[in-house]
Amino acid sequence: MPYSIVVNGLDNAYIRELGCKCERCQRQTRAANTSVSILETLPNGTVKGHLLVDAGAGIRESLMSHAVLRHNFVLDGVLLTHWHVDHTCELTHLAVTLARSRAREGKTLAPIPVWCRYGSERWLQKNLPEKAPLEFRSFGHLEPSGVLLEAVPVGWAGMWVTPVTISHSSADISPSGGNEDFPSCCGYLLEFLNGVRVALLWDMDVNNTWLEHPNAQNLETLERLRGVDHLFIDSNTWLYDQNKLGRPASHLSNAIVRRFARILEPKQTWLMHLSGHEDQPGSGFGWDDATWRRNAKNAWSEAALSGSVDVPTIGQSIALEPERELTANGVF
Numbered sequence: 345m346p347y348s349i350v351v352n353g354l355d356n357a358y359i360r361e362l363g364c365k366c367e368r369c370q371r372q373t374r375a376a377n378t379s380v381s382i383l384e385t386l387p388n389g390t391v392k393g394h395l396l397v398d399a400g401a402g403i404r405e406s407l408m409s410h411a412v413l414r415h416n417f418v419l420d421g422v423l424l425t426h427w428h429v430d431h432t433c434e435l436t437h438l439a440v441t442l443a444r445s446r447a448r449e450g451k452t453l454a455p456i457p458v459w460c461r462y463g464s465e466r467w468l469q470k471n472l473p474e475k476a477p478l479e480f481r482s483f484g485h486l487e488p489s490g491v492l493l494e495a496v497p498v499g500w501a502g503m504w505v506t507p508v509t510i511s512h513s514s515a516d517i518s519p520s521g522g523n524e525d526f527p528s529c530c531g532y533l534l535e536f537l538n539g540v541r542v543a544l545l546w547d548m549d550v551n552n553t554w555l556e557h558p559n560a561q562n563l564e565t566l567e568r569l570r571g572v573d574h575l576f577i578d579s580n581t582w583l584y585d586q587n588k589l590g591r592p593a594s595h596l597s598n599a600i601v602r603r604f605a606r607i608l609e610p611k612q613t614w615l616m617h618l619s620g621h622e623d624q625p626g627s628g629f630g631w632d633d634a635t636w637r638r639n640a641k642n643a644w645s646e647a648a649l650s651g652s653v654d655v656p657t658i659g660q661s662i663a664l665e666p667e668r669e670l671t672a673n674g675v676f
Protein backbone atom coordinates (compact mmCIF):
# COMPACT_ATOMS: atom_id res chain seq x y z
CA MET A 345 0.00 0.00 0.00
CA PRO A 346 1.63 3.32 -0.96
CA TYR A 347 2.35 5.62 1.94
CA SER A 348 3.39 9.23 1.75
CA ILE A 349 4.02 12.27 3.90
CA VAL A 350 2.47 15.53 2.80
CA VAL A 351 3.85 18.75 4.26
CA ASN A 352 1.08 21.05 5.53
CA GLY A 353 3.36 23.76 6.89
CA LEU A 354 6.96 24.39 7.92
CA ASP A 355 6.92 27.77 9.62
CA ASN A 356 7.79 28.75 13.17
CA ALA A 357 5.26 29.85 15.79
CA TYR A 358 4.67 33.35 14.42
CA ILE A 359 4.75 32.63 10.64
CA ARG A 360 4.75 36.32 9.72
CA GLU A 361 5.56 39.09 12.20
CA LEU A 362 3.38 42.11 11.51
CA GLY A 363 5.41 45.17 10.58
CA CYS A 364 8.52 43.12 9.88
CA LYS A 365 10.27 44.04 6.63
CA CYS A 366 12.32 40.86 6.27
CA GLU A 367 12.00 38.64 3.20
CA ARG A 368 10.43 35.80 5.17
CA CYS A 369 7.59 38.01 6.41
CA GLN A 370 7.19 39.85 3.11
CA ARG A 371 6.98 36.79 0.84
CA GLN A 372 3.68 36.53 -0.96
CA THR A 373 3.29 32.75 -0.81
CA ARG A 374 1.04 30.87 1.59
CA ALA A 375 2.62 29.89 4.89
CA ALA A 376 1.50 27.70 7.80
CA ASN A 377 2.75 26.31 11.09
CA THR A 378 4.78 23.10 11.11
CA SER A 379 2.61 20.06 10.36
CA VAL A 380 2.54 16.97 8.15
CA SER A 381 -0.07 14.41 7.10
CA ILE A 382 0.72 10.71 6.90
CA LEU A 383 -1.34 9.22 4.08
CA GLU A 384 -2.12 5.70 2.96
CA THR A 385 -3.37 5.80 -0.62
CA LEU A 386 -5.18 3.11 -2.64
CA PRO A 387 -3.94 2.28 -6.17
CA ASN A 388 -6.84 4.33 -7.61
CA GLY A 389 -5.56 7.42 -5.79
CA THR A 390 -8.20 7.46 -3.03
CA VAL A 391 -6.86 8.27 0.42
CA LYS A 392 -7.63 5.31 2.68
CA GLY A 393 -5.87 6.49 5.82
CA HIS A 394 -4.86 9.90 7.15
CA LEU A 395 -3.06 10.77 10.35
CA LEU A 396 -2.47 14.45 10.93
CA VAL A 397 0.61 15.48 12.91
CA ASP A 398 -0.05 18.86 14.58
CA ALA A 399 -2.79 21.34 13.79
CA GLY A 400 -1.52 24.92 14.05
CA ALA A 401 -2.41 27.98 11.99
CA GLY A 402 -2.99 27.51 8.26
CA ILE A 403 -3.39 23.74 8.45
CA ARG A 404 -7.03 23.59 7.31
CA GLU A 405 -6.08 25.73 4.29
CA SER A 406 -3.31 23.25 3.49
CA LEU A 407 -5.60 20.24 3.89
CA MET A 408 -8.30 21.84 1.72
CA SER A 409 -5.67 22.56 -0.96
CA HIS A 410 -4.77 18.87 -1.22
CA ALA A 411 -5.87 17.50 -4.59
CA VAL A 412 -7.54 14.39 -3.13
CA LEU A 413 -8.38 15.25 0.49
CA ARG A 414 -10.29 18.40 -0.44
CA HIS A 415 -12.87 16.28 -2.30
CA ASN A 416 -12.85 13.24 -0.05
CA PHE A 417 -11.65 14.11 3.42
CA VAL A 418 -10.75 11.32 5.78
CA LEU A 419 -9.04 11.56 9.15
CA ASP A 420 -8.15 8.62 11.40
CA GLY A 421 -6.62 10.69 14.16
CA VAL A 422 -4.32 13.48 15.21
CA LEU A 423 -0.84 13.02 16.64
CA LEU A 424 0.27 16.08 18.58
CA THR A 425 3.88 16.82 19.38
CA HIS A 426 2.82 19.20 22.18
CA TRP A 427 0.20 21.71 23.31
CA HIS A 428 1.74 24.99 22.09
CA VAL A 429 -0.71 27.16 20.17
CA ASP A 430 1.27 26.96 16.90
CA HIS A 431 0.66 23.18 16.96
CA THR A 432 -2.93 23.10 18.18
CA CYS A 433 -4.83 26.32 17.44
CA GLU A 434 -6.88 24.80 14.60
CA LEU A 435 -7.52 21.49 16.38
CA THR A 436 -11.05 22.19 17.58
CA HIS A 437 -12.13 23.96 14.37
CA LEU A 438 -10.84 21.03 12.40
CA ALA A 439 -13.06 18.63 14.35
CA VAL A 440 -16.05 20.99 14.49
CA THR A 441 -16.03 21.73 10.75
CA LEU A 442 -15.66 18.05 9.91
CA ALA A 443 -18.61 17.23 12.19
CA ARG A 444 -20.68 20.00 10.54
CA SER A 445 -20.02 18.75 7.01
CA ARG A 446 -20.67 15.13 8.03
CA ALA A 447 -23.94 16.21 9.69
CA ARG A 448 -25.09 17.83 6.44
CA GLU A 449 -24.62 14.40 4.84
CA GLY A 450 -26.76 12.87 7.61
CA LYS A 451 -23.77 11.25 9.29
CA THR A 452 -22.45 11.50 12.82
CA LEU A 453 -18.73 12.01 13.28
CA ALA A 454 -17.17 9.68 15.83
CA PRO A 455 -14.85 11.65 18.16
CA ILE A 456 -11.43 12.04 16.55
CA PRO A 457 -8.66 10.34 18.52
CA VAL A 458 -5.94 12.75 19.62
CA TRP A 459 -2.67 11.25 20.79
CA CYS A 460 -0.24 13.35 22.81
CA ARG A 461 1.70 13.31 26.05
CA TYR A 462 -0.22 13.59 29.30
CA GLY A 463 1.18 17.07 30.00
CA SER A 464 -0.11 18.33 26.67
CA GLU A 465 -3.56 16.84 27.27
CA ARG A 466 -3.71 18.63 30.64
CA TRP A 467 -2.87 21.95 28.98
CA LEU A 468 -5.38 21.43 26.18
CA GLN A 469 -8.24 20.22 28.38
CA LYS A 470 -7.81 23.44 30.32
CA ASN A 471 -7.54 25.78 27.35
CA LEU A 472 -9.56 24.40 24.43
CA PRO A 473 -11.57 27.32 23.00
CA GLU A 474 -14.72 25.36 22.13
CA LYS A 475 -16.43 22.00 22.56
CA ALA A 476 -15.31 19.66 19.81
CA PRO A 477 -15.65 15.95 18.99
CA LEU A 478 -12.16 14.99 20.13
CA GLU A 479 -11.10 12.01 22.22
CA PHE A 480 -7.78 12.44 23.99
CA ARG A 481 -5.65 9.33 24.37
CA SER A 482 -2.60 10.60 26.16
CA PHE A 483 0.53 8.73 27.18
CA GLY A 484 3.89 9.31 28.83
CA HIS A 485 3.96 11.57 31.87
CA LEU A 486 7.28 11.96 33.65
CA GLU A 487 9.71 10.14 31.37
CA PRO A 488 12.94 12.02 30.73
CA SER A 489 13.85 12.99 27.17
CA GLY A 490 15.33 10.53 24.70
CA VAL A 491 13.05 7.63 25.60
CA LEU A 492 10.89 5.56 23.27
CA LEU A 493 7.38 5.15 24.66
CA GLU A 494 4.93 2.37 23.83
CA ALA A 495 3.72 2.38 20.21
CA VAL A 496 0.51 4.34 19.66
CA PRO A 497 -2.32 2.03 18.51
CA VAL A 498 -3.34 3.96 15.41
CA GLY A 499 -4.78 0.79 13.85
CA TRP A 500 -2.87 0.77 10.57
CA ALA A 501 -1.71 -2.66 9.44
CA GLY A 502 1.46 -1.50 7.69
CA MET A 503 2.82 1.17 10.01
CA TRP A 504 3.87 1.59 13.64
CA VAL A 505 4.00 4.94 15.42
CA THR A 506 6.32 5.20 18.41
CA PRO A 507 6.56 8.41 20.45
CA VAL A 508 10.04 9.65 21.35
CA THR A 509 10.18 11.95 24.39
CA ILE A 510 11.99 15.19 23.65
CA SER A 511 12.87 18.20 25.75
CA HIS A 512 11.18 21.50 24.78
CA SER A 513 11.62 23.79 27.76
CA SER A 514 8.92 26.36 26.95
CA ALA A 515 6.31 23.54 26.81
CA ASP A 516 7.63 21.36 29.64
CA ILE A 517 5.87 23.39 32.32
CA SER A 518 2.95 22.65 34.61
CA PRO A 519 -0.52 23.70 33.44
CA SER A 520 -1.40 24.52 37.04
CA GLY A 521 1.31 27.16 37.31
CA GLY A 522 3.66 25.25 39.58
CA ASN A 523 7.39 25.28 39.09
CA GLU A 524 7.81 21.54 38.70
CA ASP A 525 9.16 20.12 35.44
CA PHE A 526 6.19 18.83 33.46
CA PRO A 527 7.48 17.13 30.30
CA SER A 528 4.86 17.55 27.59
CA CYS A 529 6.55 17.09 24.22
CA CYS A 530 7.34 14.16 21.98
CA GLY A 531 8.43 13.41 18.47
CA TYR A 532 7.36 10.32 16.54
CA LEU A 533 9.18 7.46 14.87
CA LEU A 534 7.19 5.94 12.00
CA GLU A 535 8.18 2.44 10.91
CA PHE A 536 6.58 0.98 7.80
CA LEU A 537 6.18 -2.65 6.77
CA ASN A 538 8.22 -1.92 3.62
CA GLY A 539 11.22 -1.03 5.80
CA VAL A 540 10.98 2.76 5.48
CA ARG A 541 11.53 4.74 8.69
CA VAL A 542 10.65 8.38 9.31
CA ALA A 543 11.48 10.50 12.37
CA LEU A 544 9.44 13.61 13.19
CA LEU A 545 11.43 15.60 15.75
CA TRP A 546 9.96 18.98 16.60
CA ASP A 547 9.74 21.14 18.73
CA MET A 548 12.98 20.46 20.55
CA ASP A 549 15.30 22.64 22.60
CA VAL A 550 19.07 22.71 22.89
CA ASN A 551 18.88 20.62 26.10
CA ASN A 552 18.33 17.36 24.22
CA THR A 553 21.73 16.18 25.43
CA TRP A 554 20.60 12.53 25.19
CA LEU A 555 21.62 12.64 21.53
CA GLU A 556 25.25 13.51 22.25
CA HIS A 557 25.60 12.03 25.73
CA PRO A 558 23.27 9.02 25.72
CA ASN A 559 22.64 6.75 28.69
CA ALA A 560 21.77 3.07 28.18
CA GLN A 561 18.09 3.84 27.54
CA ASN A 562 18.95 6.64 25.08
CA LEU A 563 21.28 4.32 23.19
CA GLU A 564 18.30 2.11 22.35
CA THR A 565 16.45 5.19 21.07
CA LEU A 566 19.43 6.23 18.96
CA GLU A 567 19.66 2.72 17.54
CA ARG A 568 16.05 2.92 16.31
CA LEU A 569 16.48 6.46 14.93
CA ARG A 570 19.86 6.03 13.27
CA GLY A 571 19.82 5.93 9.48
CA VAL A 572 16.13 6.87 9.08
CA ASP A 573 15.04 7.48 5.50
CA HIS A 574 13.53 10.87 6.40
CA LEU A 575 14.27 13.08 9.38
CA PHE A 576 11.97 16.09 9.83
CA ILE A 577 13.60 18.29 12.43
CA ASP A 578 13.20 21.62 14.24
CA SER A 579 15.60 24.15 12.67
CA ASN A 580 14.12 27.35 14.08
CA THR A 581 17.30 29.42 13.72
CA TRP A 582 20.59 29.31 11.84
CA LEU A 583 23.01 29.98 14.72
CA TYR A 584 21.03 31.46 17.63
CA ASP A 585 20.89 28.99 20.51
CA GLN A 586 20.84 31.11 23.66
CA ASN A 587 19.46 34.47 24.70
CA LYS A 588 21.46 37.46 25.96
CA LEU A 589 21.39 36.07 29.51
CA GLY A 590 22.87 32.80 28.29
CA ARG A 591 19.58 30.94 28.76
CA PRO A 592 19.36 28.04 26.29
CA ALA A 593 16.90 28.47 23.43
CA SER A 594 13.70 26.44 23.30
CA HIS A 595 14.45 25.40 19.70
CA LEU A 596 17.38 24.04 17.72
CA SER A 597 19.67 26.11 15.56
CA ASN A 598 20.73 24.62 12.26
CA ALA A 599 24.29 24.39 13.65
CA ILE A 600 22.97 21.96 16.28
CA VAL A 601 20.84 20.12 13.70
CA ARG A 602 24.08 19.43 11.82
CA ARG A 603 25.65 17.96 14.97
CA PHE A 604 22.59 15.76 15.46
CA ALA A 605 22.60 14.75 11.77
CA ARG A 606 26.14 13.48 12.20
CA ILE A 607 24.91 11.21 14.99
CA LEU A 608 21.62 10.14 13.42
CA GLU A 609 22.92 9.76 9.84
CA PRO A 610 19.53 10.28 8.18
CA LYS A 611 19.32 9.63 4.45
CA GLN A 612 17.28 12.80 3.99
CA THR A 613 16.90 15.70 6.41
CA TRP A 614 13.93 18.07 6.07
CA LEU A 615 14.21 21.40 7.90
CA MET A 616 11.02 22.43 9.72
CA HIS A 617 9.80 25.21 12.05
CA LEU A 618 11.87 27.82 10.20
CA SER A 619 12.11 31.29 11.71
CA GLY A 620 15.48 33.08 11.83
CA HIS A 621 14.02 36.14 13.56
CA GLU A 622 16.28 35.47 16.53
CA ASP A 623 19.38 35.33 14.30
CA GLN A 624 21.69 38.14 13.24
CA PRO A 625 21.28 39.99 9.92
CA GLY A 626 23.29 38.11 7.29
CA SER A 627 23.15 34.90 9.29
CA GLY A 628 19.67 33.43 9.31
CA PHE A 629 17.65 36.57 9.94
CA GLY A 630 14.75 36.94 7.53
CA TRP A 631 15.80 34.16 5.17
CA ASP A 632 13.09 32.91 2.83
CA ASP A 633 12.84 29.17 2.15
CA ALA A 634 15.08 29.34 -0.94
CA THR A 635 17.87 31.00 1.07
CA TRP A 636 17.49 28.46 3.87
CA ARG A 637 17.68 25.65 1.30
CA ARG A 638 20.78 27.03 -0.44
CA ASN A 639 22.70 27.74 2.76
CA ALA A 640 21.76 24.43 4.38
CA LYS A 641 22.88 22.48 1.31
CA ASN A 642 26.21 24.34 1.34
CA ALA A 643 26.66 23.70 5.07
CA TRP A 644 25.87 19.98 4.59
CA SER A 645 28.49 19.61 1.90
CA GLU A 646 31.08 21.69 3.82
CA ALA A 647 30.59 19.49 6.87
CA ALA A 648 30.63 16.36 4.65
CA LEU A 649 27.44 15.11 6.31
CA SER A 650 25.92 11.90 5.01
CA GLY A 651 22.57 12.12 3.24
CA SER A 652 21.00 15.24 1.83
CA VAL A 653 19.15 18.20 3.28
CA ASP A 654 16.22 20.17 1.97
CA VAL A 655 13.47 22.60 2.90
CA PRO A 656 10.08 21.20 1.86
CA THR A 657 7.32 23.23 0.25
CA ILE A 658 3.73 23.38 1.45
CA GLY A 659 1.78 20.60 -0.26
CA GLN A 660 4.90 18.63 -1.14
CA SER A 661 4.22 14.90 -1.13
CA ILE A 662 7.09 12.62 -0.18
CA ALA A 663 6.63 9.00 -1.23
CA LEU A 664 7.74 6.54 1.44
CA GLU A 665 9.34 3.93 -0.77
CA PRO A 666 12.33 1.79 0.15
CA GLU A 667 15.56 2.91 -1.50
CA ARG A 668 15.94 1.39 -4.96
CA GLU A 669 18.85 -0.97 -5.14
CA LEU A 670 21.41 -0.64 -7.88
CA THR A 671 22.48 -3.93 -9.39
CA ALA A 672 24.68 -4.92 -12.28
CA ASN A 673 21.54 -5.03 -14.41
CA GLY A 674 20.45 -1.50 -13.58
CA VAL A 675 17.90 -0.02 -11.25
CA PHE A 676 15.09 -2.17 -9.89
Ligand SMILES: [Zn+2]
Nearest residue numbers: 357428430547
Ligand atom coordinates in the same frame (compact mmCIF):
# COMPACT_ATOMS: atom_id res chain seq x y z
ZN1 LIG B 1 6.32 25.31 17.56
Ligand SMILES: [Zn+2]
Nearest residue numbers: 361364366369
Ligand atom coordinates in the same frame (compact mmCIF):
# COMPACT_ATOMS: atom_id res chain seq x y z
ZN1 LIG C 1 10.37 39.07 9.52
Ligand SMILES: [Zn+2]
Nearest residue numbers: 428512515547
Ligand atom coordinates in the same frame (compact mmCIF):
# COMPACT_ATOMS: atom_id res chain seq x y z
ZN1 LIG D 1 6.63 24.60 20.89
